[in-house]
Each structure stands twice: as C-alpha cells, then as structure tokens.
Amino acid sequence: MDLATTLTGFVALYIFMLAAFTGYEIIGRVPAILHTPLMSGSNFVHGIVVVGAMYALLNASSLTEQIIGTAGVFLGAMNAAGGYVVTERMLEMFKPSQKNVDKKKA
Amino acid sequence: MNLHPQLIIDTSYFAAAFLFIYGLKRMSSPVTARSGIVVAGIGMLVATLASFLYYFVVDDAARPYLPTNLALAAGALILGTAVSWWQGKRVAITAMPQMVALYNGMGGGSAAAIAAVELLRTDVEHPLVPLIVTIVGALIGSISLSGSLIAWAKLDGKIDKTWRMRGQQVLNGTFFVATLAVGVYIVVFANGHADPRIVAAFFVGALIFGVLMTMPIGGADMPVVISLYNAFTGLAVGFEGYVLQNPALMIAGMVVGSAGTLLTLLMARAMNRSVANVIFSNFGVTGDEQQGEIKGSMKPADAADAAVNMRYASKVIIAPGYGLAVAQAQHKLYEFVKLLVDAGVDVKFAIHPVAGRMPGHMNVLLAEAGVPYDMIYDLEDINDEFKEADVAIVIGANDTVNPAARTNKSSPIYGMPILNVDQAKQVYVIKRGQGKGYSGVENELFFADNCNMVYGDAQKVMVAMIQAVKSLEGGH
Numbered sequence: 001m002d003l004a005t006t007l008t009g010f011v012a013l014y015i016f017m018l019a020a021f022t023g024y025e026i027i028g029r030v031p032a033i034l035h036t037p038l039m040s041g042s043n044f045v046h047g048i049v050v051v052g053a054m055y056a057l058l059n060a061s062s063l064t065e066q067i068i069g070t071a072g073v074f075l076g077a078m079n080a081a082g083g084y085v086v087t088e089r090m091l092e093m094f095k096p097s098q099k100n101v102d103k104k105k106a
Numbered sequence: 107m108n109l110h111p112q113l114i115i116d117t118s119y120f121a122a123a124f125l126f127i128y129g130l131k132r133m134s135s136p137v138t139a140r141s142g143i144v145v146a147g148i149g150m151l152v153a154t155l156a157s158f159l160y161y162f163v164v165d166d167a168a169r170p171y172l173p174t175n176l177a178l179a180a181g182a183l184i185l186g187t188a189v190s191w192w193q194g195k196r197v198a199i200t201a202m203p204q205m206v207a208l209y210n211g212m213g214g215g216s217a218a219a220i221a222a223v224e225l226l227r228t229d230v231e232h233p234l235v236p237l238i239v240t241i242v243g244a245l246i247g248s249i250s251l252s253g254s255l256i257a258w259a260k261l262d263g264k265i266d267k268t269w270r271m272r273g274q275q276v277l278n279g280t281f282f283v284a285t286l287a288v289g290v291y292i293v294v295f296a297n298g299h300a301d302p303r304i305v306a307a308f309f310v311g312a313l314i315f316g317v318l319m320t321m322p323i324g325g326a327d328m329p330v331v332i333s334l335y336n337a338f339t340g341l342a343v344g345f346e347g348y349v350l351q352n353p354a355l356m357i358a359g360m361v362v363g364s365a366g367t368l369l370t371l372l373m374a375r376a377m378n379r380s381v382a383n384v385i386f387s388n389f390g391v392t393g394d395e396q397q398g399e400i401k402g403s404m405k406p407a408d409a410a411d412a413a414v415n416m417r418y419a420s421k422v423i424i425a426p427g428y429g430l431a432v433a434q435a436q437h438k439l440y441e442f443v444k445l446l447v448d449a450g451v452d453v454k455f456a457i458h459p460v461a462g463r464m465p466g467h468m469n470v471l472l473a474e475a476g477v478p479y480d481m482i483y484d485l486e487d488i489n490d491e492f493k494e495a496d497v498a499i500v501i502g503a504n505d506t507v508n509p510a511a512r513t514n515k516s517s518p519i520y521g522m523p524i525l526n527v528d529q530a531k532q533v534y535v536i537k538r539g540q541g542k543g544y545s546g547v548e549n550e551l552f553f554a555d556n557c558n559m560v561y562g563d564a565q566k567v568m569v570a571m572i573q574a575v576k577s578l579e580g581g582h
Binding site: 009012015016019020021022023024026027028029030031033034035036037038039040041042043044045046047048049050051052053054055056057058059060061064065066068069070071072073074075076077078079080081082083084085086087088089090091092093094 | 119122126127129130131133134135136139140142143144146147150153154157158160161164165167168170171172174175176178179181182183184185186187188189190191193194195197199202203205206208209210212213215216217219220222223224226227229235302332333336339340343344346347348350352353354355356357358359360361362363364365366368369372373457466467469470473474479482484
C-alpha cells in the first residue's frame with residue numbers, strides 16, 4: 001500500500017491556517033503572569049525541528065550534507081532539551097499560597 | 107498487515123502534534139502549567155525516537171552512507187541534549203530570558219540547516235512553490251539564529267553597548283535587499299540548482315543581516331526582540347516542515363509562529379510602542395523635548411521609618427521592577443512581606459506588564475522567592491485599589507510608575523499604561539540613586555508630596571526593614 005502523504009498547496013494552507021488560529025487562541029487568553037513561561041514553552045515546541053534535521057541527516061548522501069545535517073540535529077536537540085529544562089524550572093516555581101499557614105495571628 | 111515503519115513514524119508525529127497543542131493549552135493556566143510542559147515533553151520524546159525509523163525508509167542514494175548517518179544523528183542528538191540540559195539546569199533564574207534567546211537561536215539554525223541541505227541537493231527537481239518556501243524559511247531561520255545570539259550576548263552582558271551609526275538603516279536595508287536578490291536568483295534563475303558558493307553567500311548574508319538588525323536595539327527592548335525571533339523560528343520550522351512534507355513540523359511551527367507574533371504585539375503594546383518602532387528606531391535619540399518644570403523636591407526617608415509605617419498600615423501594595431531582581435532582593439522582600447502579613451496587613455504585589463525583562467518575568471522571579479501567585483496582581487486588576495492603599499512601595503521600578511505617562515503629552519512614555527502608585531496615601535520608592543529610568547525621563551512621582559525616597563541597594567534596604575519590624579515585635 002502507498003503510505004506517502006502528499007501535502008499539496010491547499011492542504012498545507014489549511015493546516016497553516018488552523019494551526020495559526022490555535023496558537024492565537026492559546027496565547028490570547030493567558031494571564032500576563034505566564035507570558036514568559038509560555039514563550040519558553042513555545043520555544044521548546046519548535047524544537048520539533050530536530051525531527052526534520054534527523055530526516056535530512058539520515059537521507060544525506062554526501063559529506064557536505066552529512067556535516068550540515070549533523071549541525072542541524074545538534075542545534076535542534078539543544079533547542080528541544082534546553083527549552084524543556086528552562087520551561088520546567090520556571091513552571092516548577094508556581095505555587096498557590098497556603099492561606100491557613102499565613103493567617104495565624106492578627 | 108505488517109507494520110510499515112512510515113506508518114509508525116506518521117502516527118508518532120500525529121501524537122506529538124496533539125500533545126504539543128494539549129501541553130501548551132495546559133501551560134496557559136498556573137494550576138496545570140507544570141503538567142503542560144511534561145505532556146509536550148512526552149510528545150517530543152515520542153517523535154524523536156520514532157524518527158530513527160527513517161533508517162528503514164531512506165532514499166536509495168543514501169543507503170551506503172546510512173550507518174555513518176545513523177551514528178552521526180545519535181551522537182549529535184545525545185551531545186546537544188547533554189550540553190543544553192546541563193547548562194539549563196545550572197543557570198540562574200534571572201538569566202532565563204537570555205537562555206530562551208539562546209535555545210531559540212539554535213532552533214532557527216536547525217531550520218536553516220534543513221533548508222541548506224535541500225538547496226544543495228542537485229540530484230532532484232525543485233518545484234517552484236516548495237523552493238520559494240525553502241528560501242523564505244532559510245532566510246527567517248538564519249536571521250533568527252544570528253539575531254538571537256546577539257540578543258543572548260546582550261542580555262548576558264557579553265556585549266554591553268548598543269552599536270549605532272549614521273545611515274544604519276540604509277546599510278541594513280541594502281544588506282537585506284542584496285540577500286533577497288541572491289535568494290531570488292537561486293529560485294528564479296537557477297531553479298534551485300545554484301552554485302554552492304552562491305547558496306553559501308545567501309546564508310552568510312542572512313546571518314549578517316540578523317546581526318545588523320539586532321545590534322542597534324537596546325537592552326530594554328530585548329524582550330520584544332526575543333519574542334519576535336521566537337515567532338521567526340516557529341515560522342521557519344513550519345515552512346521547512348512543508349518542504350519536508352512533515353505535518354508535525356508544520357503545525358508546531360505555525361502554532362508557535364502565530365502565538366509568538368501575538369505575544370510580541372502584546373509586549374510592544376504594554377510598552378506603548380509598535381514593533382516597527384522597537385526594531386527600526388532608537389529610543390531616546392530624539393530625547394530633546396521640553397520637559398515640564400517639576401515642582402517640589404525629592405524627600406529622603408529612613409528604611410526603618412518606612413518599615414514601621416507599613417507594619418501599622420492596613421493595606422500595602424508593592425510595585426517591583428527590574429532593580430529588585432538586579433539586587434537579588436526578592437527573597438528578602440518576601441521575608442518582609444511575611445512579617446507584614448503575620449501582623450495582619452493586607453499585602454498585594456502589583457505587576458506592570460513590562461516589569462522585569464519580559465512580560466511575566468517578574469512573576470517568575472517572585473515565584474522563585476516563594477511568593478504565592480494569588481498575592482500577585484496584573485496592572486488592570488489592581489490599579490483601582492491604589493487609592494485605598496495606605497502605602498505603596500516601589501522597588502527598582504521607574505518608568506512603569508511615572509504619572510507623566512498619563513499627563514505629559516510631550517513625554518516619550520505618554521500613553522503607556524502605568525501603575526497608579528501615586529494615588530496611595532503614602533508612597534515609598536526604594537532606589538539606588540537619583541538617576542532616570544530607561545526612557546531617560548525624569549519621574550515627577552519622586553517629587554510628589556506623598557512620596558518619600560529610600561535610597562540604597564534594595565537588598566540592604568529590605569534587611570533594614572526586616573530588622574525594624576522584628577525589633578518592634580520584640581519590644582512588645
């Protein structure tokens with residue numbers, strides 16, 4: 001069976017349009033308090049580029065392609081891993097207050 | 107039916123795209139944010155592992171190179187992950203913005219590398235539309251790479267001067283047009299089979315343009331620039347995803363591209379500037395306007411007196427700025443706040459949208475010190491409460507509390523939303539010296555009758571305030 005997906009012009013445009021609205025909706029309703037973590041989180045998400053770089057590298061058939069492909073995978077991996085660590089460290093710190101502990105005496 | 111590797115790859119990418127969107131959605135609320143990044147992380151792991159299955163479905167031309175390529179991929183993946191994981195775990199929370207810039211640049215570079223591989227392939231036909239998309243993605247990705255690196259270096263203090271000169275915009279414009287012309291040549295005249303040296307020239311041109319574009323921008327505007335480059339990388343990834351016929355890249359890239367663009371606009375609006383204004387003009391260069399005569403004088407106050415005054419107040423609102431983070435005083439501040447809360451004072455934090463170095467950066471800094479997020483309020487939620495407050499305390503902030511933004515039409519910050527601290531009965535401003543804010547504007551708040559200045563390093567002032575309140579309790 002033929003499993004090759006072909007994303008012709010208009011299918012690609014539909015994907016881009018829907019994805020753009022999704023991104024807009026996600027950020028549009030976020031309180032300012034989460035803007036930095038979300039910028040960091042979206043920075044992590046585009047680390048998926050590493051997958052594209054792996055495709056390019058595994059299909060490389062010359063030394064130049066191998067060099068550029070390796071650089072691409074290295075950079076993409078840094079984007080994904082670094083983005084994850086930084087975002088997680090930021091979000092780890094958001095805690096609600098313990099009201100019963102804070103209000104012990106007047 | 108035997109499980110075809112391509113089917114597993116496609117399924118994994120579909121799962122990853124779902125997990126990314128679901129994870130980002132969870133990240134948009136403080137309660138679920140932590141689990142959001144974990145969800146997205148699982149998506150990334152699944153997609154990356156599945157990509158090794160390309161081993162079974164590569165082009166015939168790549169077969170002889172496959173063992174080497176596989177080793178290179180695994181090596182680069184492990185090395186890149188290890189380096190940034192180690193680095194990201196160690197870096198201080200105040201340094202987070204530049205780390206976002208750095209990793210964002212890496213992503214842009216990766217997208218540019220994918221484009222470079224495509225453009226150097228001479229053995230295949232390049233249809234027009236994918237070729238244009240490749241070139242545009244390459245341009246955006248390269249600009250994002252070099253621009254983000256400059257932003258990182260500036261925020262990290264490695265480059266500490268803004269590099270401006272006459273005719274800068276003409277030079278930048280010329281460079282951009284020249285790079286674009288090379289791109290057009292590759293597409294139209296060479297049909298994607300240009301000489302490798304010309305392709306290299308295109309990338310070098312785009313990289314240099316990224317540097318030229320970022321160098322004149324001052325540190326205060328960097329958050330907007332980083333956010334813009336974040337959107338750029340997203341777009342570049344989305345475009346290269348189209349070229350590779352990979353919907354996961356297309357969706358993830360475009361979601362980030364649009365979210366990043368919106369975030370950039372929100373940030374610029376919070377600073378009362380347009381994105382074009384941030385990028386193409388230099389703040390304060392035209393700072394010769396007449397500034398109205400400011401009546402009154404700055405009145406110094408003792409830290410201990412201010413602390414005692416707050417201890418017996420019923421409502422205190424704190425407006426922190428970047429100066430707080432520079433002095434690393436957020437922990438001492440929260441210690442002081444806890445003393446006030448124990449004494450029955452109603453304490454709230456008021457955060458201006460551009461406090462810190464990015465929107466929300468101040469929230470992260472306060473969260474690091476243990477301040478619960480339900481004590482922290484956004485500008486629009488708290489601005490009406492200042493007139494009921496007995497004391498408003500400004501720590502290391504300046505332009506974000508300058509009433510000139512409301513009244514003085516000739517001021518460069520006119521129209522920017524500000525925290526209405528001047529409406530509190532008493533205002534204390536903790537500040538290192540008498541200097542002006544980033545905008546270079548004199549702050550008439552400091553001269554107001556109900557305002558006193560507490561001079562000194564924020565951390566030392568907070569220590570003095572804690573001692574003052576504690577000695578009060580001890581005397582009972």
